Amino acid sequence: MGTWRNVSLAVTAAAVLALTTACGQDNGNASPGAQSVANPAPADGYGYGDGEKGENKAAAPKAAGQLAARDDAKLGKIVTDSAGMTLYRFDKDTAKPPKSNCEGDCAKAWPVVPAGTATAVPGTDASAVGSVTRADGTKQLTLGGWPMYRFAQDTKAGDVKGQGVGGTWFASAPDGKKAAPAGAAPDAPAPADLPGMSVRKDPKLGEIVVDSRGMTVYRFKKDSAWPMKTACTGACLDKWPVVPPVAKNDTTGIIKKGFVVFDRPDGVKQQTIDCWPVYTFSGDKKAGDTNGQGVGGTWYAVSPQGKLVGAPK
Template sequence: MYRTRLVAAAVLGSAGLAFLAACGDRYTDPGQVRTAPAAGRAVTSAVPAGSRVRLAAGAVEGLGPVLTDQDGRTLYRFAKDGARPSKSTCDGDCAAQWPPLLADGPPQVTGVQEQLIGLMPRADGGTQVTVGGWPVYRYAKDSGPGIALGNGSGGVWTAVAPGDGKAVAQRPSTAVVAAEAGGLGTVLTDQDGMTLYLFAKDGKQPPKSTCDGDCARTWPPLVATGETAVSGVDGKLVGQVLRPDGTRQVTVGGWPVYRYAGDTAPGQATGHGAGGTWFALEPNGCKVPGDRKPTASGTPPSG
């Protein structure tokens, strides 16, 4: 399962603070795409030109962090396959229901451990992507991103966790995940894929939340319940701060983090830039620059 990391202290370690000092207004994508090494096997299949396979961390409401393909669709593994060595036992009618993820070269990856990614030739032709040795598939009944109807199917199909490539066992109670949202690039989301925001009027050294009452109804704080799972984020940046109501709010880079009530589905970031004080966060704990505008439906609120 994805790696979990809990930072209980309100003040971050020196390494985290040094990292925070690098925050600036110039946009950089810390989840820059890199090319995973091939598994040393000949590539025999092809995908349409310009449609190179890409693996990324995503999230599904009610399930949490999952591994996705370049279209944001959940990826699965099949318990009847093999990982050492890699072997697929799903073809014919099975492959029609569970299309294998094929590639004509090493996939691009972001928020995923490169060393887990490989390629294997299929008996029915083509070259299938493997994660942790396991061949990976999509599910025909998943109609788009943020859906994982195939998880647990027949007791043998499970979604793949982005952190370590293992099967997703259960939904974490609280998570901070690096994923793409709102046309802003890679930002931080919660366990349900909802974009996380910082409030510029809060404090980060030490962490302090100034949003409660009506503010907290519009911008619900991400409350920690037990350990906070992280994916695509340095666990040293993730901590907690005690709120006036006695709950513990998750912090990233020292900033208390919130969701926005106006975001109605994963992948939206309509709160970014609100009132010039609310901003989505990059995986390094810095704010996404205010001049980057969300492309999801809806417009930023006035405050």
């Protein structure tokens, strides 16, 4: 019994030391909320992965009810459920024949929309509404043959935080095609995927980190890396969405030390670099924008080493 206990204590101590070392600390106190990515989140644009021991399991799926179309200034008509939540489609699924390829961790980040009694968007062809039988035997709503999902990080009606995630997830139009403004090709191929995180050479800022969409990644000076804490909550997250977890092997040029997942107090999982929580900026409209740089004297782009770029000394 004594031998077993000693081995168990040694293993626990090693785990704590690994996280401590990853965050560049030597005081032996693991930061609450930090999660190692030894078993990383999927690299398929899921948004975030499962917690350990089955934590963060998806809630029971909600019926879509009366579908509606919302006009979005950038995306055109977007399908929503009866609660106003955006519905998405996944490029790795198929419509002919309908087939969902989002299972396991993917379905926790992207809850499926059950077929149920969904009613077509008024004024659209009701025959576009259908269903597909998933591997677990449940029936999932389809539009134009494409399986429909919600995004777990959309927290209120009108959110479209899942748009473009991983270059494979897109808000759905009423016919199941990708939502697109009038005059744009509605089902144009997705842009070539970037890694989950990579480095871009900005002409003014130098090397900065970007996400899988090429959007600039930022840090908040009021956050803390040790202990790992966030000062961006509530309405702040509408302007500064968190960067969802990224697998270490889905990065290029980014420091691996302290590349861990932060379990935020609001339940959202957030990627960190050198243990600093990282974000994007809603004011950046296209890849390459750096409109968040220096906002309020507290928000700055991130270097590949996790440092603030261009911040006053």
